[in-house]
Amino acid sequence: MGGKVDYSVVDGPGPFSFRISGSNYHSIGTLLPRPNCKPTFAQLYIYDTEDEEKNRISTVQGRSGRFVIDEAVVLGIKQMLDSINPYVKSFRYGRDFLSNNGVVDLRIRILQHRSKDARQYNLPTTSEVDALMVGDGSEDVEQRDIVVCTNDGHLQRISECHPSYMALQYPLLFPYGEDKGKTLIRSGSAFQQFVVDAYAAIEEQRLLWVRRNQNNLRTDLLRGLQDAIASGDHNAAVVGRRMLLPSTFTGGPRYMAQSCQDAMAICQWYGPPDLFITFTCNSKWEEVTSALKLIPGQRVEDRPDIVARVFNIKKKQLINDLREKKVFGRVIADIHVVEFQKRGLPHAHILITLAKEDKIVTQEDVDAFISAEIPDKDTNPEAYEIVLRSMIHGPCSDKNPNSPCMVKDVCTKNYLKSYKSFTTIDENGFPVYRQRKDGRKPIVRGRKISN
Numbered sequence: 001m002g003g004k005v006d007y008s009v010v011d012g013p014g015p016f017s018f019r020i021s022g023s024n025y026h027s028i029g030t031l032l033p034r035p036n037c038k039p040t041f042a043q044l045y046i047y048d049t050e051d052e053e054k055n056r057i058s059t060v061q062g063r064s065g066r067f068v069i070d071e072a073v074v075l076g077i078k079q080m081l082d083s084i085n086p087y088v089k090s091f092r093y094g095r096d097f098l099s100n101n102g103v104v105d106l107r108i109r110i111l112q113h114r115s116k117d118a119r120q121y122n123l124p125t126t127s128e129v130d131a132l133m134v135g136d137g138s139e140d141v142e143q144r145d146i147v148v149c150t151n152d153g154h155l156q157r158i159s160e161c162h163p164s165y166m167a168l169q170y171p172l173l174f175p176y177g178e179d180k181g182k183t184l185i186r187s188g189s190a191f192q193q194f195v196v197d198a199y200a201a202i203e204e205q206r207l208l209w210v211r212r213n214q215n216n217l218r219t220d221l222l223r224g225l226q227d228a229i230a231s232g233d234h235n236a237a238v239v240g241r242r243m244l245l246p247s248t249f250t251g252g253p254r255y256m257a258q259s260c261q262d263a264m265a266i267c268q269w270y271g272p273p274d275l276f277i278t279f280t281c282n283s284k285w286e287e288v289t290s291a292l293k294l295i296p297g298q299r300v301e302d303r304p305d306i307v308a309r310v311f312n313i314k315k316k317q318l319i320n321d322l323r324e325k326k327v328f329g330r331v332i333a334d335i336h337v338v339e340f341q342k343r344g345l346p347h348a349h350i351l352i353t354l355a356k357e358d359k360i361v362t363q364e365d366v367d368a369f370i371s372a373e374i375p376d377k378d379t380n381p382e383a384y385e386i387v388l389r390s391m392i393h394g395p396c397s398d399k400n401p402n403s404p405c406m407v408k409d410v411c412t413k414n415y416l417k418s419y420k421s422f423t424t425i426d427e428n429g430f431p432v433y434r435q436r437k438d439g440r441k442p443i444v445r446g447r448k449i450s451n
């Protein structure tokens with residue numbers, strides 16, 4: 001895999017997370033290693049197969065050195081792939097051919113098109129996926145076919161449109177060389193890597209389309225109007241052709257600028273928003289945990305798809321509650337943005353503009369909607385439990401100077417806050433919430449806390 005893997009995230013503490021940057025691609029090397037080099041990747045199927053298990057183990061351990069690898073497991077996986085995986089079988093044919101004929105110019109060609117029974121999810125057979133060729137490589141080869149040579153020293157890039165793209169990279173996720181993995185969601189952290197990989201391939205195709213359709217994207221208009229603010233266009237000495245990403249490319253600079261301008265236009269028309277609501281994802285939600293239980297042993301970080309879906313359903317419901325059920329009054333405008341944190345949990349920031357008659361004006365209005373106090377255990381046990389479990393900051397300050405929020409012995413989030421008998425509205429129009437001294441001191445994370 002050719003992307004830049006960000007190991008600072010992969011190896012750090014906390015749940016597994018897979019992140020890459022830059023352009024991602026898969027390459028395939030040669031059938032034989034270079035002189036005095038150890039066999040790696042596909043070469044392990046062909047070269048020095050007497051010691052294959054040891055070679056495999058040393059390849060993996062060489063990179064990290066901290067895993068204990070069971071030789072029996074490696075042997076078992078090898079035997080399984082030998083018997084069922086069409087690509088492994090092809091490489092074994094190559095090995096037999098080379099050992100019978102000495103080193104000749106052998107090529108294994110992995111075909112892009114499958115001529116025989118091409119029903120979508122059929123398992124490919126060995127004769128469908130490849131062809132062995134002996135020759136100098138001047139044969140007619142389709143553009144996207146993968147041709148693995150004996151030893152020309154080059155890495156070859158595999159087109160992400162090639163049907164074998166994923167099956168070659170993840171033999172254990174696609175053990176039969178199939179096009180649609182059956183073990184994907186059971187594969188733990190490898191599933192995350194696969195999802196990232198697959199998304200990168202999709203994005204690569206979208207970028208390719210943009211690159212080839214520059215003339216259709218009305219780039220003159222973009223250059224003239226929307227990019228007037230961006231510098232650099234006026235300098236004719238800038239060499240090279242500039243590619244413009246349209247605003248329909250999610251995450252691109254024009255997409256971000258357009259969304260921002262839309263939000264500003266909404267605020268200009270309806271007035272400044274009244275409520276700023278942060279909606280966070282909880283990986284312990286019952287919907288998430290019960291979906292995880294369908295496959296035993298799954299951890300929440302192994303299934304970002306479930307987390308994202310449940311979050312999206314709940315976020316839609318929340319916005320529906322705000323708009324239709326008018327929890328805070330009549331909503332005339334709402335804007336929201338969803339962000340994903342480093343570890344993959346999403347959260348949404350929601351801005352709500354209320355109708356004139358429902359605006360929050362007085363201290364009583366604020367107190368009716370917002371409480372910064374610990375709820376009463378007897379009258380509101382559910383809220384009490386949620387607040388103590390999920391909403392308490394710290395402990396920090398002198399009780400815990402090593403808390404991540406502490407910078408130079410001061411809490412960056414301005415805790416602990418002082419008691420306030422009333423809600424007030426400061427000179428900038430922002431409320432300062434009521435936090436009464438009620439003497440209750442529940443225990444959170446082993447420490448007594450107060451309002």
Ligand SMILES: [Zn+2]
Pocket residue numbers: 393394395396397403405406411412413414415
């Ligand atoms: Zn703090």
